[in-house]
Amino acid sequence: MAPQESERLARVLLNRLSEPGDAVVGRWLRELPAVEVVRAIRDGDVPDHPGLDSARLAAYQARLPGLAPADDLKRVRDAGGRFIIPGDTEWPSQLDDLGDGRPIGLWTTGTGSLRLLALRSVALVGSRACTAYGAHVAGELSAQLAERGWVVVSGAAYGIDAAAHRGALAVGGMTVAVLACGVDVAYPKGNAELIRRIGVQGLLVSELPPGEHPNRFRFVLRNRVIAALTRGTVVVEAALRSGALSTARRARDLNRHTMGVAGPVTSELSAGVHALIRSGGATLVTDATEITDLVGAIGDDLAPQRSGPVLPRDLLEPAVARVLEAVPATAEGAPVERLARQSGLPPDEVLQRLYELVSLGFVERHGAHWRVVRRRR
Incomplete structure (x- = not known):
């Protein structure tokens, strides 16, 4: 062996x-x-x-x-699925920031590369018992981030998590769910169809072996992986004792950007976010542009893809190269469906390969269309 x-x-x-x-x-x-x-x-x-x-x-x-x-x-x-470990090309090196608490390995299902997807990722977290306002904001922010080529990461729970995942999926974006159970366990059961969709269009990730079920302790530990994996964490709604705040605190301790969305001052479900912002533990954000202004800078500092030469095309995996070959260099670009026809690959796989190409600096997304990045001479 x-x-x-x-x-x-x-x-x-x-x-x-x-x-x-x-x-x-x-x-x-x-x-x-x-x-x-x-x-x-x-x-x-x-x-x-x-x-x-x-x-x-x-x-x-x-x-x-x-x-x-x-x-x-x-x-x-x-x-x-697969089990990835340190030393694999798919292992996200930023998890090493967790020190001795770094995952032993990660179970994943989906065809995207976790390392490449994490290079341009943002965590959106919040209350399970969210308000209509919170769900709307989470969905809008997630959709806006996905349209800008960012990967949305959350925990597949009820409330804000589910709204964040659905927002990315709705615009054909990429989303990653970090679970507090095995990747073959749909929890919560009410989100079983959403979790299935994420496993097809995005990526399911867990520290726990197949068949394992969640408990309160595992949810808290799961949050540290979300915080370490992403470039920044946005808390949309959270009460004063919300578990989502633990993700924000972890992100802050790991020197990731921590952001919060303000809500009604009369809402208990926004009291935790307001306290986080007021204490200086989070930056107030209101849309995806403000989020990417922050995490884009820290992303460049931690993993500068654009400042150096990109990987040559001949080093790309065959499926990734086929998708890149199909992407036009014209200003209008092309939608995923056209790229799937031209590359001969399923639309879901084409989408995952496109996000890998975004992370590598080869392509960019404009609305529902994709095009080759134009290099300045």
Whole structure:
């Protein structure tokens, strides 16, 4: 077995063995390959790490029997998914900012590259019990961002999350849902059709293995991945004790831009956002232009694609190159449907490849049409 595949299998096992954000396992993985960590757990070889005592080792060992990492990999692959780990070309390096709490790996379904999609991504989060105003604003902001070639990231929950995903999907945009359950589990059930659509047109992502269900603890830990993955976080509506504020705080701690949308001063569901803005913890934004003015700058600072040479066409994957070949250089461009006919690929895959090309600086979106980026001489 290739070294990277052995490492992947070991990380799948550790993914079952520990909960998301386990800093003890994270410290261990910082010093040893996952294969060696698994061997150390089985042999009872405890390194001198804070928090890794005999009791914790015994807890890990108690969970070992019955674990079948190869079965987990087969299960997600049969569902059209994959398990990506550090060292893979698809791994988003900004997750390393989480330190020892970095995910062991990520389960994904969909055909887009998570690394490329995350290069131009914004998180939109907020209350589950949102108002009509909040849902409208979230949908509008998401649609505007998608029309500008940005990827919208949220958690697929009721309320603001669902409105954000639907806004991007409605204009043929790309959206990523970071779940607090397995990628093969539709939660909440009321959003099952939305989650299915995201898995086709966008990307589903989770730290948790297939079949795992959410709990309150996992929702909070999921939020750190949303904050780290994106260039900035926008809170649309949140009460004073809303879980969405934890995403905003994480984003701020990770030096990402944190933004908030003002609501009625009489609304309890906007009180948390107002407090965040008033304390200086977030910047007030009212439309997608104000959002991209902020995250565009930080995106250039963290991952400058445009300041250096873009990847040559001959290094593109075949499917990506086929889509790029179909994109016209004319000012009016072409819609996804025409590009699908010319490239011979399904419209959903064409859309995903277009967003990858946007991240690489090859194409740009204007409304419903796409065209090749014109280079200044």
